[in-house]
Amino acid sequence: MPHAMQRAAGMALLLLALFQGGEALLRTQQAANASRPLPSACSCDCCLASTSGCAPRGDCRLCAPGALQESFAALENEVDYSRFCHAACQPLSSEQGEPCSERSQEASLVGLAASPAAAPASAPASAPSAAQQGQGEAAAASLAEVALLRAQRHAREAKQSAALARYAYEKLAKSRQMAAEAAGQAALEDVILDARKDAKEATEIRAGWEDQMRAQASQKAVVAAAVYKKAKLRNLAVAEAWDKHATDLTKTSRQYEEYAMRQEIQEKKLKATVAQGSSSPSALKRLHDAEVNVNEGLRAVRRYEEDAQAARREAAGIRANASWYDEAEAAAAAHALYAALPEGVVPPPLPALP
Numbered sequence: 001m002p003h004a005m006q007r008a009a010g011m012a013l014l015l016l017a018l019f020q021g022g023e024a025l026l027r028t029q030q031a032a033n034a035s036r037p038l039p040s041a042c043s044c045d046c047c048l049a050s051t052s053g054c055a056p057r058g059d060c061r062l063c064a065p066g067a068l069q070e071s072f073a074a075l076e077n078e079v080d081y082s083r084f085c086h087a088a089c090q091p092l093s094s095e096q097g098e099p100c101s102e103r104s105q106e107a108s109l110v111g112l113a114a115s116p117a118a119a120p121a122s123a124p125a126s127a128p129s130a131a132q133q134g135q136g137e138a139a140a141a142s143l144a145e146v147a148l149l150r151a152q153r154h155a156r157e158a159k160q161s162a163a164l165a166r167y168a169y170e171k172l173a174k175s176r177q178m179a180a181e182a183a184g185q186a187a188l189e190d191v192i193l194d195a196r197k198d199a200k201e202a203t204e205i206r207a208g209w210e211d212q213m214r215a216q217a218s219q220k221a222v223v224a225a226a227v228y229k230k231a232k233l234r235n236l237a238v239a240e241a242w243d244k245h246a247t248d249l250t251k252t253s254r255q256y257e258e259y260a261m262r263q264e265i266q267e268k269k270l271k272a273t274v275a276q277g278s279s280s281p282s283a284l285k286r287l288h289d290a291e292v293n294v295n296e297g298l299r300a301v302r303r304y305e306e307d308a309q310a311a312r313r314e315a316a317g318i319r320a321n322a323s324w325y326d327e328a329e330a331a332a333a334a335h336a337l338y339a340a341l342p343e344g345v346v347p348p349p350l351p352a353l354p
Contacts, residue, residue, distance in 0.1 A: 038064065038077070039078055041063060041064050041066060042081070042084045042088070044100045046081055047085035047089040048096075048100065049095065049096055053086050054089040056082055060081040061080070061163070062078050062079070063078070063081055064077045064079075065077065065079045065088075068087075068088065071087075072084075076157070078160065089101065089102060089103060090102075090103050213345050214341070214346075217336075217338075217340035217347070218337065218348060220337070220340045221332075221333040221351055222333065224332040224335070225330070225332050225336075225354075227332065228325050229325070229354060232325035232326070235322065235325070239314075239316075239318035240315070242314045242315035246308040246309070246311035246315065249304045249308035252304045253304035253308060257298075259293070260294050260298050260300075260301060261297075266286075270287035329353060330353070333350055333351070337350065
């Protein structure tokens with residue numbers, strides 16, 4: 001008897017330690033579940049017929065038993081659907097997968113006593129043998145039974161806590177992923193803004209450089225065109241010189257024409273004198289000289305007129321070719337403009353040429 005009492009006391013101390021640890025685990029679980037949403041009320045709609053009675057569907061895990069909370073020995077208003085379906089529901093048909101309906105409260109209590117979670121309730125069947133060993137051993141066995149039931153309840157709650165912890169972990173991991181994606185998106189937006197600013201600055205720098213290149217190309221175009229402009233002015237000056245020379249030749253021709261007219265008058269007078277019978281050698285010589293001078297004067301008039309006309313034609317030809325210099329001037333300016341521009345720079349309009 002003393003040996004049995006010592007063994008029962010040791011078992012009671014062990015179960016008490018387990019109970020205290022379970023109480024601490026329960027407080028931790030209650031603190032962790034404080035912010036968890038409450039489950040919906042238990043319903044046999046989540047249960048389907050199986051070989052052992054009713055079993056929950058795959059998407060049904062926890063529910064609130066309500067009035068059956070004490071019967072399920074649940075500290076919180078939560079119970080696993082596997083227990084609820086087995087204890088509180090009955091199949092409508094013997095075929096598996098058919099729906100289940102609710103039992104009466106008395107039948108639910110009987111089903112709960114027959115469920116696997118309530119199996120420890122059959123432990124008092126050994127009470128008669130424990131009573132034979134004495135009152136102390138019976139008390140220890142009763143305490144052990146209570147502690148065992150509490151340990152089973154704590155184990156179920158620990159399972160629920162593990163499920164909740166996994167849910168919280170997955171939610172935390174998802175929130176971390178979402179935060180990382182948001183941070184990455186924000187960083188990407190910052191990079192895009194910086195790239196836009198850099199692109200704008202680069203565009204402005206490029207535009208300034210292109211304007212400078214166009215200005216330099218325009219200056220080179222004006223310089224290239226100036227060569228043909230100078231050549232045109234030089235040739236026009238030559239044409240003016242030919243016109244002046246033609247004018248001088250015309251004046252000289254007029255002078256020779258007047259001279260020939262005077263000699264012709266003198267020749268007529270001398271011919272009249274000789275016709276009157278005055279045929280002295282001196283008169284004949286003067287007549288001959290007058291005739292020669294008239295002929296020479298007429299030839300000089302014709303020669304200077306021809307030279308004047310040739311000079312005018314030369315001046316007209318030079319002026320007629322002046323349009324070629326205009327075209328050459330524009331072509332040289334365009335060639336120099338395009339040759340001076342780097343590749344990819346839009347050419348400006350042709351500058352005004354002097």
